[in-house]
């Protein structure tokens with residue numbers, strides 16, 4: 138298709154949909170028009186992909202995740218369809234700026250942070266690698282809350298992202314399934330003498346899927362992300378007359394849990410988990426049965442992935458369907474289940490390892506509880522005599538009246554993986570060590586990755602252009618080819634071109650900051666970025682304490698030779714996470730203090746951008762000079778913003794945590810600022826129980842001076858929060874060893890300051906970071922999942938049934 142054709146089609150579609158011409162249309166009408174042109178075009182390929190998978194009887198993977206965080210999809214789809222340039226130019230000729238129209242799309246924010254973003258990067262990469270893999274999740278009416286600051290406090294507003302409709306989704310009523318929740322269940326013998334479940338009471342709800350096409354990168358593949366929404370089945374209408382009754386049902390897929398690390402409103406959360414698990418597994422089974430293949434070969438056609446523990450009930454639901462509905466023997470069903478299931482662990486934080494009380498699970502899904510009990514009973518019987526009693530007690534699924542979801546996921550699957558080398562090693566040696574003793578072969582590592590296309594081609598066209606001009610465009614398909622850039626470390630022309638691209642991005646961010654915060658920042662300053670969920674273990678507080686130190690130093694000595702720096706934060710705190718919200722308040726108050734202090738002479742600025750989300754990340758990351766990855770070693774499973782920032786030429790200041798270790802290995806020690814305790818030093822403190830924040834405080838005058846500002850009125854309006862934070866450090870002994878790492882962090886920051894002052898050296902370091910980021914492509918990560926865990930292949934991997942050439946998308 139060419140530009141002329143596109144312009145005609147676009148104008149015609151606008152007239153059909155809205156009965157108007159380009160001149161009269163609003164950005165939203167233009168967005169709707171373009172979007173509908175895209176969906177109606179890729180639908181063909183989508184249908185073809187379905188057909189191909191079915192006819193080739195392709196084994197498919199289903200990625201179950203309670204979160205997906207795709208952000209905006211318009212430009213990503215344009216890029217993957219190969220239309221981006223043509224549409225940008227075509228629209229321009231019609232007097233339309235694609236950016237204006239892209240801006241209208243609401244972020245699809247059905248996730249909290251890294252977990253959901255990873256799931257969406259994987260969706261893009263699975264399709265782009267031509268792999269048969271689909272998403273399965275929940276279509277929340279409301280996405281993650283919108284964050285505002287009022288009096289420097291976080292305030293949460295609902296995210297009505299479906300307000301104007303969602304043009305990417307298709308409601309598939311014909312694919313709906315029913316899910317049973319609550320009530321009681323009895324086992325009664327049937328005619329053949331087998332026990333079968335008899336359900337009493339409870340409610341039957343309809344799960345209706347909304348499918349979204351996941352368009353592969355210029356390869357004609359369109360996979361499916363299936364999100365489930367709850368409805369009242371028509372035949373049940375009379376049971377739901379009152380508004381309250383209907384509300385109870387609708388709540389099920391109403392809000393995304395705004396907290397990924399601790400649980401409130403627990404019963405609703407558990408119901409959400411069972412709802413999307415049951416709907417997803419049922420629909421997979423129904424599809425499989427349509428293929429007319431024997432049920433006991435289902436492991437050759439289906440791989441189900443459990444992304445963190447939230448979908449762990451897949452194990453029991455799959456068993457339920459095979460045993461109760463398909464009449465397989467328990468043993469056969471169990472073997473199939475283990476072969477089909479695989480599990481990714483995302484955290485070592487104890488509070489995020491899900492446990493449900495027996496009573497609650499019985500009340501939400503009684504049959505599932507019975508099955509878990511039986512799995513647990515058989516596990517204990519099987520292990521008894523093979524392993525020692527204590528080990529079995531520690532690893533069983535049901536303990537202390539609670540169901541341990543990670544145990545269910547590990548016992549019921551053939552693969553458990555961590556998300557970075559260090560994290561996977563910690564799983565084996567500490568967190569899941571007991572399970573490693575039972576099942577050493579199940580454990581493996583799959584270091585996270587990012588959808589390179591979104592974080593360079595879409596987010597950073599300026600950099601992409603320099604890359605094309607320098608090393609050709611092969612990196613767009615093969616990100617490891619970014620290595621070619623290393624041939625140019627001494628090329629001042631290339632170094633300058635990269636620096637110009639960075640400067641342009643910084644100017645753009647500076648304008649955004651001016652517009653949204655009313656703060657003027659110089660694009661010449663160092664842009665120092667920490668963007669991620671607000672959490673104590675991620676240690677935004679460490680960053681803040683260093684800022685306060687710089688401020689005090691500058692007050693004492695205004696001529697201090699430091700490069701002007703702009704500290705940029707983006708972070709949401711879970712609404713119920715009081716401490717995290719106090720940190721936000723204190724950062725904001727510190728920002729007000731510093732930004733308005735004329736004696737600082739613009740050497741320091743602090744900017745906390747509201748409502749951090751994928752779109753904001755796409756704006757900030759290309760403009761970053763410094764990437765803050767400063768979690769306490771052992772606490773961040775992997776991190777992915779570290780990869781995105783590196784790819785965009787930011788220099789990382791980091792602890793040896795999560796994937797930072799692999800980033801250091803990739804880029805080399807001289808091109809990253811590493812500081813702080815190592816994971817083994819952290820564990821030594823735990824073992825010896827000899828961490829004393831108070832003695833560090835007593836011995837370190839700088840720390841005393843910095844902490845004093847929290848309570849002595851230096852920072853205004855934080856009388857409660859200042860004490861709260863001070864107490865967390867001194868009275869409650871600084872859970873995340875902020876004070877222990879403080880001095881080392883300040884030294885690392887000084888080295889960053891010094892490196893920046895040597896412009897050429899800085900540019901070389903930045904270049905080496907870009908050149909070394911290719912190994913973190915999610916394309917490669919999902920290929921490793923496909924090979925090692927799912928055993929799936931691209932359709933037509935062996936036969937060339939379809940033309941080898943991508944025939945592009947035709948209108």
Ligand SMILES: *Cc1c(COP(=O)(O)O)cnc(C)c1O
Pocket residue numbers: 249250251252254668669670749750751754775776777778779781
């Ligand atoms: C990448 C990303 C994250 C994950 O950031 P981490 O620093 O790895 O925790 C969270 N939120 C958004 C919007 C992202 O794009």
